[in-house]
Amino acid sequence: xxxxxxxxxxxxxxxxxxxxxxxxxxxxxxxxxxxxxxxxxxxxxxxxxxxxxxxxxxxxxxxxxxxxxxxxxxxxxxxxxxxxxxxxxxxxxxxxxxxxxxxxxxxxxxxxxxxxxxxxxxxxxxxxxxxxxxxxxxxxxxxxxxxxxxxxxxxxxxxxxxxxxxxxxxxxxxxxxxxxxxxxxxxxxxxxxxxxxxxxxxxxxxxxxxxxxxxxxxxx
Numbered sequence: 001x002x003x004x005x006x007x008x009x010x011x012x013x014x015x016x017x018x019x020x021x022x023x024x025x026x027x028x029x030x031x032x033x034x035x036x037x038x039x040x041x042x043x044x045x046x047x048x049x050x051x052x053x054x055x056x057x058x059x060x061x062x063x064x065x066x067x068x069x070x071x072x073x074x075x076x077x078x079x080x081x082x083x084x085x086x087x088x089x090x091x092x093x094x095x096x097x098x099x100x101x102x103x104x105x106x107x108x109x110x111x112x113x114x115x116x117x118x119x120x121x122x123x124x125x126x127x128x129x130x131x132x133x134x135x136x137x138x139x140x141x142x143x144x145x146x147x148x149x150x151x152x153x154x155x156x157x158x159x160x161x162x163x164x165x166x167x168x169x170x171x172x173x174x175x176x177x178x179x180x181x182x183x184x185x186x187x188x189x190x191x192x193x194x195x196x197x198x199x200x201x202x203x204x205x206x207x208x209x210x211x212x213x214x215x216x217x218x219x220x
Contacts, residue, residue, distance in 0.1 A: 001161065004060025006030045006053050006075055008040050010128035011090045012066030016040060018135050018165040019064075020047035029056040030067060030075050053078040057085060062161060065114070066090040066123070070097045076113060083116035086154045088161075090123040092183040106182050107148055107175040118154035122147045122162065122169075125181050125191045134194075135166035141219075142168045144195040148178035170200040172207050180213055188212055194219060 003019045003026045005012055016026045017040075026044065030053045031037045041048045057063050057079050065087055067075045072091065093099055093106045100109045111119040122145050123131070134143040145167040149155045159169035172178050180203070185192030190203060190213065199217045206213040 001025075002059055002061045003027070003161075004029070004056030004058075004063040005066070006056055006063060006079055007066035007071075007090075008037050009066065009068070011123055011131070012064060013040055014128045014132050014135075015064050015066060015088075015090065015123055015165075016048065017044060017132070019161065020044045022161075022164040022166075023047070024161075024164075025049070027051055027056045027059045029053045030078060054080040057082060060085065062157065063087045063117075064090065064123075068095060069093050070095045072097060072110070072113070081116065082114050085117055086151075086157055087114055087117040087119055088123065088158055089114070089119065089121045092124050094183060105175055105177075105179050107178050111150070111175050118149075118151045119175065120147060120149035120151070120154050120158045121175070121178060121181070122158060124183075126194070130194070131167075137166065140196060140198065142166070142196065144168045144170045144197065144200050146170055146172050146178075146181040146190060146195075148172045148175055148181060150174045168197045168200070170195075170197070170204060172204060177207060177210075180207060187216075190216075 001024045005028045008031045028037045107121040145162045162169040180189045203213045
């Protein structure tokens with residue numbers, strides 16, 4: 001699969017590495033320091049290239065959008081038209097810039113800003129270091145990457161990518177109800193917490209029912 005990358009920081013860089021390791025070609029774009037893109041391209045090897053954000057959008061069957069919150073307007077302007085593109089948003093609302101309104105999720109806000117995109121949110125709940133370390137696990141110790149979005153077919157495509165990258169995809173529903181997977185880390189949320197498949201269904205059931213999620217599991 002062709003993956004367009006907008007952003008090459010910690011989360012975006014890890015996504016690019018894991019996607020390339022799974023056999024996908026990644027097109028890297030958007031870094032304040034172009035040397036970061038070149039360094040990442042050299043690290044990944046033949047499954048990576050560098051171009052502009054607009055080229056990455058045109059190239060990608062999936063586009064991974066992974067920039068600091070304050071850089072979102074600039075990245076969107078450079079990316080151009082997302083019409084019909086499956087876009088994975090890994091961002092979290094830290095720092096400056098337009099913020100969600102009371103009762104609005106960050107996912108719902110960004111879905112509005114990425115007009116025409118088949119929007120999916122994922123890869124945002126765990127640190128880049130933990131995601132890198134956990135990607136090689138097998139069986140019951142595999143780590144969950146939560147997913148939300150309003151396009152079932154887009155989420156299914158993203159779930160396949162997540163599974164190939166070494167994680168377990170778990171769908172939490174639409175952008176309006178995914179607050180538990182968004183910053184900050186707090187009781188009653190999955191943000192910042194490790195989950196495995198055996199504990200994920202109870203979380204999903206609670207979210208769909210509009211009920212509090214169960215206490216955070218602890219693993220050896």
